[in-house]
Amino acid sequence: MAVAPLSLANVQGDILFGLPKQTQSFFFFQIDQVDAFRSNLSNLVPLITSAQQTQTNISEIRQFKIKNNIAVDAGDGEVVHPDVITVSGVNIAFSAKGLQKSKFSTKLTFMRIGILDDINDTLFNNGMKSDASNLGDSGMQQADGTFQPDWDDTFLQEIHGVTLVTGDSHDTVNDKLASVKDILSGTVTEISTLSGDVRPGDEAGHEHFGYKDGVSNPAVQDVEAINPGQATIDQGVALLGRGVDTATTRPSWALDGSFMAFRKLPQLVPEFDKFLLDTAKTQDAADLMGARFVGRWKSGAPIMNATTQDDPALGADATLNNDFKFVKGDQSACPFAAHIRKMNPRNDLSESAIQPHMILRRGIPFGPEVSDEERQANATAQERGLLFVCYQSVLSSGFSFLQQAWANKQNFPPGDSPTPGFDPIIGQTTSGDVRTMTGAFVNNTSQPLNLLAQWVNSKGGEYFFSPSIPTLQNVFATS
Ligand code: HEM
Structure with missing residues (x-):
């Protein structure tokens, strides 16, 4: 019918x-x-x-x-x-x-x-x-x-x-x-x-x-x-x-x-910030590395179109902030493992291969802002994070697939060299082994980076x- x-x-x-x-x-x-x-x-x-x-x-x-x-x-x-x-x-x-x-x-x-x-x-x-x-x-x-x-x-x-x-x-x-x-x-x-x-x-x-x-x-x-x-x-x-x-x-x-x-999904915010600063050494370099973890600057500007510094006007403009594609096999501007590249590998896979895996995200943050004490101690004392919600018609193509087959898979996107590694934001292992990614360092994109902690840990x-x-x-x- x-x-x-x-x-x-x-x-x-x-x-x-x-x-x-x-x-x-x-x-x-x-x-x-x-x-x-x-x-x-x-x-x-x-x-x-x-x-x-x-x-x-x-x-x-x-x-x-x-x-x-x-x-x-x-x-x-x-x-x-x-x-x-x-x-x-x-x-x-x-x-x-x-x-x-x-x-x-x-x-x-x-x-x-x-x-x-x-x-x-x-x-x-x-x-x-x-x-x-x-x-x-x-x-x-x-x-x-x-x-x-x-x-x-x-x-x-x-x-x-x-x-x-x-x-x-x-x-x-x-x-x-x-x-x-x-x-x-x-x-x-x-x-x-x-x-x-x-x-x-x-x-x-x-x-x-x-x-x-x-x-x-x-x-x-x-x-x-x-x-x-x-x-x-x-x-x-x-x-x-x-x-x-x-x-x-x-x-x-x-x-x-x-x-x-x-x-x-609780998030370890002071620990995340400290890792970026310890690894990148200066605040500017840490901001760039953070943007390379996500694939976007804090304003939402995509690093594909704002490669060296944030561009708040670009981030705020809905007619521009999704108008980009990744360059297949190249992670000079954006790491293969960046969160948004793992979750929507525009141009790394064909559009028809990506679309069945698309989800509608509707989450909201929870928990208080980071306190001065937490900042000083570089340690989370009060739980905060994301109440993640997404909709799809097939769970094994949507959320569950994205987490398992793309975020947690070191060799996704496929065929890339060096191996992309884990999504630094949400990739996870049950073994608790240290996760690695490449592409984090702008001057040497082949250099692997050990992500010394997992900053997002599911609580169910x-x-x-x-x-x-x-x-x-x-x-x-x-x-
Ligand atoms: C605490 C956990 C998470 C954080 C902090 C986070 C953060 C972000 C940020 C900042 C963006 C870029 C802005 C945007 O396009 O909306 C993004 C995009 C996205 N995230 Fe997450 N996310 C989290 C969990 C997840 C999970 C669990 C999934 C699915 C398994 C997911 C899937 C996506 C997708 C599909 C996009 C859009 C990619 C694109 O179309 O460019 N995220 N996320």
Whole structure:
């Protein structure tokens, strides 16, 4: 049967545009009372923010900023400045255990997902913990052969679902979260609520190492305008049941849903900065080496087009900051292993080889700013990092693939000499061996650099399915 054209009213807003946010809470829960939960879900559905609503909210925020002479920074389109507009968003997603527990389809009864209703994503069905050692998370092999990752307790428990609540201020988010909890009250147990905040002042839109985030995301075909150099992906790379995804058998209720990978990724910021300074010797050289680790300067300017120093105007210009390609086999301007080259090897591989692996990133920083004491001690005392979120239609092509097959693979991009090494930002090994990369030193790009620490260490996460709004309403909820 032909699938009707995509309606933005049917898709949850975080998937296609990203819910606008200054602050965000993730409410992780277990479903205790299945029937009551499904019945109460019908009261939650009207609160769910669609992609259509999100698009309107983003456009209102931009209009307001323009009218009031507030800078609309490229790359921070998702950031609501607290003094700008009152806005909130609610989305919901379920783990495979949550879907099984909730018997969301009549065919599921009390069993595991049956053949007819198998959503057909093995990584999702098995959960992130089963994928942890493949992802390179640290942990211990148990006597029974299972792998126990070194994760926070939250993610070692059985999580059934997560509600994402975003807004312009803590008050807005807390009020909205209270309404969500009220609706679900008596039917779920809270496992944990994690909160993140856009960083203050000039750091807004930057992750904790200081680099502007959210600069490059692919445009979904026929959904949004494309900036120069921005990739366009088939709708089926993001959404189940559409475009290229129709090649995979999905239950009808999966249409217009997306898999959400959630990862809690603490970052060792003072340690990262000290390593750069110790290795590069001067602050300018350290800044350049940091930019070579990421592939962009802190402003977001790509080092391919700003090779020796940062160019904030370039970083802020969405019509220019993705308009570059890497030079295959050459790492003089940008190391093969640079984070953005590993994650989107523009021109190292053909566009058609990269596109199935593209993800829509929607993370937010968490934790306080680095304190003076931490700076002086060059040591992290308070946990901070990224609550990483990304959407894709196939986890083994998206998040899990990018982490394993590209970030953690020393010989990716393929055929390059010298061997690229690990992505210095997110590459990881379960063995804890020292990671190496080449290309860090601008004057001798063949010289290997031992990355003496791993500055991003996963504390866990889960794979979720973010259903379409009609599926939430008509299949998952009961009245
Ligand atoms: C704490 C962990 C991380 C940090 C600090 C970080 C930082 C960054 C920064 C600064 C950029 C460049 C700006 C931008 O294009 O938005 C970026 C881009 C990107 N990151 Fe990460 N990232 C992290 C984790 C991850 C993970 C876990 C993945 C996926 C496995 C990932 C995938 C990507 C992708 C796909 C891009 C865009 C590449 C492009 O299209 O040019 N990142 N990241």
